[in-house]
Amino acid sequence: MISFSNVSLVYPNSTTTVLENLSLEIAEGELVLVIGPTGSGKSSLLRLINGLVPHHTGGILAGEIRVDGLSTREVKPGGLAHLIGIVGQNPLNGFVADRVEEELAFAMEALNLAPDVMRRRVEEVLDLLSLAPLRSRIIATLSGGEQQRVAIASALVMHPKVLVLDEPTSALDPIAAEEVLSILHRLVHDLGLTVVIAEHKLERVIGFADRIIHINGDGKTIIGNATEVMKISEIAPPIVHLSRALGLQEVGLSVRDMRRMVQEMHLPNPPDLKISLPPHEKPAIDIKNLTLSYVGHVALDSLSTSIYDNEIVAVMGRNGAGKSSLLRSIAGVSKIDKGEVTVYDTDPITLAGKFRRELIGYIPQEPSDLLYGQSVMQECEQADKDNQVMAGTTFEVLNQLVVGINPQAHPRDLSEGQRLALALSLVLSANPQVLILDEPTRGLDYEAKKSLTRILIEFAKVFKRLVVLATHDVELVAELATRVIFIADGDIVADGPTIDVLLSSPAFAPQVSKVMSPRPWLTVGDVVAALEGDSA
């Protein structure tokens, strides 16, 4: 269905090749996963398939790409619209209409399909992705998960033979991600759709993939079926790391396979541990009856909680449950309707300038919002000056977070992970009492996530500070958080030590705990530590 023959790609004004001499064949009805570190060219590979690269981006392309016999050299992206559906990394930027129905019809209108065909197909796809209740809503007002479904629907409505998705679950909560992936799985099996997905959160997609294309970033690629690639790949979901840690011969890619293998191992059953949060005297952040609503929609409904020093609190919940609203109220950006929020006995909304920087550090969902300098160095110097610290301090912090950032580079040209690190080092250089992060792992690869985890734990432990983060990333929470607050419909439904909250909900349980259940282990590290303790 898709064939790459000897494809090499170089972007203008760049000295490195993104892809080098890549040849591959993707058959009809295959689900192929593209993996690789951030900035390695996964998106470029996807956009090569329908010719957006190089028709839209420029660059030099050698070799040939054919989709269903058509060469992207001869046919422009528009000419492949009936054949290939593409869903970009940020679906909101790719919407061309205001309302759901109009968005779905757009491509069909452009190809001049008859109105009755359009009607039928729109109804079909509305049912397929359960979008019928949203059909006349304005897209900008939908939640992230709903927007993602609309984007997939508007690609599917063309009845394409190939569907290309760039990080389709990065903005979704585990349940919504599961939903989207099972729809794709069904389409592949029922309709013989060919699907190409790029994704960082392998734990979500690995079970569905037939084959994996592993891009290294230096032009090298490994292609093979999922188990083969997972045996050798550095980039792997927790479940694969688990089988390596246990010294298994085979790698299991699904929880079911792994459970079967693990049951033969006769692992110890540790006694039930009762972990309770240590008692505290005075809360650092105190929230009483917090109520917040946007036009006609209640975001937070009389929510009360206290957060203490030394804690790393993960705020979890479905898309649109009110996580960001809670974080923004703590940071003091959103005006609250009712109730009271205090951070170290101060109302955060009154904070400004230096006091704000030293009390609360906040990383918004889009870390680049904080950046306005022309180069990394300029940003760091500005932060040094603002925080009245020695020149070079911020850059040093940045170097501890990630190595090898070119100080002259423009913030826009950094990879997602590097940009987050830059924003984080700007905030950390003020040494705030409270650090708040909104969805920090969007677009981060495992390597970047690991260093983020290390830094946050260090920050909380060494400096005795507290961290609050909102995230959908269950695996991150398992590695990092000491406490989880679970929000639904603007109110807290569960609040307790990470292990209790995560184990009590199957949908939000990390992979390792699903394999190891009923043993209370959340991460590969937990398992290794428990086994070592047992043998000692």
Next chain:
Amino acid sequence: MKKPPHPYTWWIWSLAIAISVVRFNNPYCAIAAIALVGFVVMSQREDAPWGKSFNWTLKIAIWILTVRTLIGVTIGVPIPGTTIFTLPRMPLPDWMPGIRVGGAVTAERLASALSEGLIICAIIVIFGAASSLTSPHRLLRVLPVHIYEFATAVVIATSVLPQLVTSVARIRQAQRLRGQSTKGISSYRRLAIPLLEESLARSLDLAAAMDARGYGVSRKRSRYRPINWQLRDTAIAASGLLILALS
């Protein structure tokens, strides 16, 4: 749900009003026009991202009016009349006769600077009103395919304004969180860079998305749900044209 008027309607109406303002060339007409479009926007706009662009054009207009009036009264050719107050005059070399910086500020001069500024403001505000009342995406769907390259450019241009408005709010909020003041000129410089980059990136994304969805491939375009020209549209457009005829 109330069906919004045809996408052309408010643009025709606004264009007619804008031309009338220029033809009247009268500050009172300009004020009346601003009041009129303001009233129409407040009562007609949808609760959608593009609906907010009007407020921002209003702010920009006030800013332009202030700057232009200040420059108008201090620099330029003097108009004789009643002196309100006198500024110290900056000496200029002999080869620049007739132009002065500072000096007497007369009521006539102030009035002429104000009235010119008002007309410019009225045009900006009327443009803001049109883009506030019409969804850029709906406009795209009715524009003829034959001019599709041009149409793409128009849509991207008109959708940039509402996007800017939402981005401005978000970026300012983030920067306030970094402890930076959001007042003063340097704050605008800090705002401008991320804003420009974001709107450029978004426009490119939109163009790529339209291309990938086959926009402009077929010379004929079908309609999923027809956008019809209705009696109401005729009435609105006619009211605008009537004002134009009166001018």
